[in-house]
Amino acid sequence: MRFDEAYSGNVFIKSHPNFEESKAVLYGMPMDWTVSYRPGSRFGPARIREVSIGLEEYSAYLDRELDDVKYFDAGDIPLPFGNPQRSLDIIEDFVDKVLAEDKFPLGMGGEHLVSWPVMKAVYKKYPDLAIIHMDAHTDLREEYEGEPLSHSTPIRKIADLIGPSNVYSFGIRSGMKEEFDWAKRVGMHISKFDVHQPLKEILPKLAGRPVYVTIDIDVLDPAHAPGTGTVDAGGITSRELLASIHEIARSDVKVVGADLVEVAPVYDNSEQTANTASKLIREMLLGWVK
Amino acid sequence: MRFDEAYSGNVFIKSHPNFEESKAVLYGMPMDWTVSYRPGSRFGPARIREVSIGLEEYSAYLDRELDDVKYFDAGDIPLPFGNPQRSLDIIEDFVDKVLAEDKFPLGMGGEHLVSWPVMKAVYKKYPDLAIIHMDAHTDLREEYEGEPLSHSTPIRKIADLIGPSNVYSFGIRSGMKEEFDWAKRVGMHISKFDVHQPLKEILPKLAGRPVYVTIDIDVLDPAHAPGTGTVDAGGITSRELLASIHEIARSDVKVVGADLVEVAPVYDNSEQTANTASKLIREMLLGWVK
Amino acid sequence: MRFDEAYSGNVFIKSHPNFEESKAVLYGMPMDWTVSYRPGSRFGPARIREVSIGLEEYSAYLDRELDDVKYFDAGDIPLPFGNPQRSLDIIEDFVDKVLAEDKFPLGMGGEHLVSWPVMKAVYKKYPDLAIIHMDAHTDLREEYEGEPLSHSTPIRKIADLIGPSNVYSFGIRSGMKEEFDWAKRVGMHISKFDVHQPLKEILPKLAGRPVYVTIDIDVLDPAHAPGTGTVDAGGITSRELLASIHEIARSDVKVVGADLVEVAPVYDNSEQTANTASKLIREMLLGWVK
Amino acid sequence: MRFDEAYSGNVFIKSHPNFEESKAVLYGMPMDWTVSYRPGSRFGPARIREVSIGLEEYSAYLDRELDDVKYFDAGDIPLPFGNPQRSLDIIEDFVDKVLAEDKFPLGMGGEHLVSWPVMKAVYKKYPDLAIIHMDAHTDLREEYEGEPLSHSTPIRKIADLIGPSNVYSFGIRSGMKEEFDWAKRVGMHISKFDVHQPLKEILPKLAGRPVYVTIDIDVLDPAHAPGTGTVDAGGITSRELLASIHEIARSDVKVVGADLVEVAPVYDNSEQTANTASKLIREMLLGWVK
Amino acid sequence: MRFDEAYSGNVFIKSHPNFEESKAVLYGMPMDWTVSYRPGSRFGPARIREVSIGLEEYSAYLDRELDDVKYFDAGDIPLPFGNPQRSLDIIEDFVDKVLAEDKFPLGMGGEHLVSWPVMKAVYKKYPDLAIIHMDAHTDLREEYEGEPLSHSTPIRKIADLIGPSNVYSFGIRSGMKEEFDWAKRVGMHISKFDVHQPLKEILPKLAGRPVYVTIDIDVLDPAHAPGTGTVDAGGITSRELLASIHEIARSDVKVVGADLVEVAPVYDNSEQTANTASKLIREMLLGWVK
Amino acid sequence: MRFDEAYSGNVFIKSHPNFEESKAVLYGMPMDWTVSYRPGSRFGPARIREVSIGLEEYSAYLDRELDDVKYFDAGDIPLPFGNPQRSLDIIEDFVDKVLAEDKFPLGMGGEHLVSWPVMKAVYKKYPDLAIIHMDAHTDLREEYEGEPLSHSTPIRKIADLIGPSNVYSFGIRSGMKEEFDWAKRVGMHISKFDVHQPLKEILPKLAGRPVYVTIDIDVLDPAHAPGTGTVDAGGITSRELLASIHEIARSDVKVVGADLVEVAPVYDNSEQTANTASKLIREMLLGWVK
Ligand SMILES: [Mn+2]
Ligand SMILES: [Mn+2]
Ligand SMILES: [Mn+2]
Ligand SMILES: [Mn+2]
Ligand SMILES: [Mn+2]
Ligand SMILES: [Mn+2]
Ligand SMILES: [Mn+2]
Ligand SMILES: [Mn+2]
Ligand SMILES: [Mn+2]
Ligand SMILES: [Mn+2]
Ligand SMILES: [Mn+2]
């Protein structure tokens, strides 16, 4: 007596009802308690699912349909409000299980700090892991006003764990001078302002390696993603971001997990940000889950 | 590997996973294609579920908890866009099945026309049915600009079917002169402007009878429900509507089905209308499903 | 080849196409350049017309239909942006002409200062004029930061012209101490907080007199009229305002002109304020134009 | 006593008061009852007119003024809510009359299905008609969930009527695999993603032919047109769309009619979409009506 | 060369530039990291200050002017994002200092948890302290999903500290059954639904005692305060809340501190909630600081 | 006892507390009374300051930090509502004083007319002044509907004062034919549509000259700046505007003052326009104040 869930907006469109048979697992990480500016990304994953019913099931870019890849939508991980550490532990735990079943973890944020435990979990499985990071911000702080758990720190944390030379940031247009200096000093790659062109140059160097891709929706210009916590002018278009996803799909890297974070619906009455995010998730699924 | 659905916002909070064991069935009727003014109520049911996670599970009014009543949330009935007749047939079919299983149908609209097939179905089961109708509008038109299927006609249709003297409207503040005249002529009850006080007087007359209650959210003043298609100043407060629901709960009528319609989230950025609707649904469940 | 304008939203619903045959003339005064807080009321009149298509043509309060009173909608008076004095002169000119034709002037603002030239014009015709003023604010300032032309001054100006004892304010909840003191000193009537009850007491004293009624939409509580420049908590309900309009309709005063001002649509995405204003205009037409 | 309508926002700015003397006829088709996602485009035409008062009357692109072309604004065609077939018949009828008077029909939607009866009417007059279609979506479905009358079908319907090889789609980025396959199979032209460049290549082939241009505002990226039913990331800029309109204006095709559809104001509080649409209408008038 | 700050919106209107000479200290507590539903109240205090420029400086209720009471606006206390415990400690520290200078602490939230350290600090100074709490919610939880620091716990914490019989809650309409049961069992006072009437009855019992008043803006009906995290239908009007503040002002209790919390501007595009809050702050200043 | 103002949102982030020691003075000109379309820019400067707390203090474009340039934020100049002439006089007076102290005036509007008295003041100090003007609109009218003080006239006024050949407009896409003709006739430079490329060509010609730069935010496409009075499709990206600011910074002109005008927050719920404006202000400070 329950209507077909695949088109209900309760799960991402066409998601598979069965975990075991699925190749990828979609999950939400509804946490926004460490953000320094505008909160609200806790509601991102639910809204992305809801608007996914407006998507076509076919990608005219990749000539592939959602029927071609089985993915399970696990829903939003219940997280304890206001407790960053416990939240991160719960996320890591969940991703450990997803990886143990050899499934592709595809996460939706939530603030960017949620990527930290995910990347940690992925690194445990893939010791030669590289990170591709698309963002307006460096996210390389060690702490924010005394707090080591902050949405401005996840890339620093993973760089410290896997070595800065394995981390590649793209589209960066904001950060502290200290962050840029640190990156240069320790040999971490940062492409300022652009994503597609520098990515094209970097990808061959990563050929054959397992790669985790973390996309902060604010890498898009505010025109294309007003619904996020920290909008920052001068970003890329959704067209460039789509092209970048397709570039990775066509490359020789092996994407082993990914996320899309920082969608905060309340700042976007038109819901274009959530709609764009749902299209990006579709392209990530169709392009990266093989 | 799926997180507990009861608190996900995908189903109404704490709804029971099992249809068979449930006493009531909650379902959405996401149709808004015949409205004469502002569309958007197709998204009402989904938003009501989503915000229901902000509800307490206990009613301080009725001293009863959601755990005390088992209800199944069937989701939104898939309806063919732009085809009123087929949509109404599908709704009637569904409610027939719910009633055949002796479960309490609790519908969420969608435009008010969706109540028509539901009331028809309920009437088939309960021939001595009475209707309690709360609305800003008479909804007694025979047609709207030539269309007999219009959101301004459901009460006329049910009155024609079960006899106007079995229909009781409350809170009415808008309609054509012809509608008020017709009601008077045929002996249908209309209480203008108020709901609670006249309801108190009418309920004893309906003691023991099966009653279907249809609530158009626009019976509330626009201050309390800006998120609806046709806002109309001079309405009642949410406090009066809550008191009216409780009055019915305490009365000797036997509520055999109910609905809450015309919630159109896009006109209410604060989401107070959907939040209020979710509280009303909780009180209807706790007060009327016995 | 032009579709029926009466239901187009370009004119107030059902307005009569012919000026000469009409008893009342509806007109907009799209000026907001002297407001001290939030501008935007220049768009009030157009939006009130636009949403009037959602109105019923019949008043269930007054048992009268729009067909029973002929009114012409002259549109918005073109006013020179940023020039208060010239704007006021143009308004006065226009209203002089309306009154010369013995028609009932029904104005829509725009900021409250637009009422000043209208009241002046009406006073020229009716030397024994009384003013009924409903507002959250006293509007009795002589100037605002040095400017004698300000939306906070119209009631002071008319009081100075026709004598303070002929001015009756209702619903007032904000003003400078000096304004309240001045009113008391010069014998002007101010009813604080309430409208309907004090109006009931005052109306008999005004029996037989020509009365101009000026309603600032902010007399309503912000809950009922969020779309205005200066929202002020603690106001009356739309229900009380409707009752007050009806009270005047039933009284023995002779309403010779009226206005509804300060509707600023941009602060109300739900458009409840404009919808409420359009209902108020309908009731003013049906109740006061005889 | 009515103020100059040309700047009132009730008609498109500077529209001519006289039908007979006009070369073009502007009209609204306020229908949105078959849309599968977000309704609201019924209010598009009225809002486009309203904001047109913010337009300059001169095009700095075409060096032409609105005074150089006479157009009549007929207003919105009254359509029966919720009845697609009757609505389409009424539209076809109206356009038949416009064409019989040898005037250029310039329509504003409403959902895209309204273009179907218009194109049918134009085809009756111009049997060698070609269609230029700009859209994010193929709109080539035969039906949507069982309904042959759907906003996702108009291009298929016209292709079936005039032959697929006479239909040219541009900017397409979404559709079912079956739609793209069908187009390829039957020889219909689809340019994916881009508009201006492929248009430049196609236009010479259409030289001398009568062409109807139908523009779905969602061909624009959501950044440029958030106010539409189905936003879809990765679209073109308003600058490219303007250039495309100008490209057609400079070409040797004979534009015999056109429309701009799917503007849904409620999803865009900034009203940029309606403002952009009004500029597009101005450029279409100045560039295509000769 | 800096313009007069008193009317800048950077400080609460007319606040005194000098801390030492002031009787009261206004301060913001911009924390929202433990909320279980919609975040955003961190921006409440700044917005309340900003809109305070729209206030009259005179209270027509209390016949007192802002010039009659000197208050210093300290600004927002800088708090570490995402760290509840450190945030609470910083708040307590600050209030300790305010109290040490014998000034009246008037706080603006932020989520309700910020009241906990304030009340603790006040209790250290006034051991016979009583609490008056106005809220839609009991806020008596011991923890929320395992977290003892949650916006649903502050009243429980203070009740545990000063004894439940010293805590008086008003307007409560939501909570867990366990919370209501606990209150009854331990002798804490809860008035359900209403505020003014029960307050009138309780105040004489508190005569002469030092009282801290904590107001959660959601005690207002969502119609009057849509801009808050957890809207809950069936609340009181702003008029009743104003009357309640005035009732306390006229009573024989000695208000020794107060706060107004949970204003979340992003959910209220009309800014009525912030405007109402600023009026409430004015009345609290004029009524309670003696 | 006042918290550090530099991060409060009351002043632009990191602004210096001391006027005398500062090189630049930031000030708001909160006037919008002559605008012909949508008002609201009076609230622009305050909102730009408020959101500046979301900015990084370092520019990844210019490799310079806000600590490297001392600027004082004077707040908003108090202006008399509805009196353009007095407002302009007050602005001119203020800027005279800033210039007398040899500080760089950096203004925030407000409507574009506020630039007129500023440019006049700057011209008094720098008789060989050139103007760089970025805007969607020519702003070359002599009057608007009879009013010589209008937001559509400032560039004409300054051109008349300093000679049209000293005025360089960029990005222009709207205006009257007469304005473009006048510019051509009198030898004023207008670059249509683009900014960066033509600026690159013009800058060498201005080498060594004192230049005032006035930026109307509507030079940006509405996608990048929906929050402005007159949105006009077909504009430049924020990326191009940033590049243009940097181009000027690297050039040999001597920027002696600048402004950014027409930010109207109410039309942009996402606040992307104010956020973008605050980033632009940072880049203007870091790039032009030497
Ligand atoms: Mn990030
Ligand atoms: Mn970021
Ligand atoms: Mn109804
Ligand atoms: Mn209704
Ligand atoms: Mn007033
Ligand atoms: Mn007022
Ligand atoms: Mn289409
Ligand atoms: Mn489309
Ligand atoms: Mn609380
Ligand atoms: Mn609460
Ligand atoms: Mn300008």
Ligand SMILES: [Mn+2]
């Ligand atoms: Mn401009």
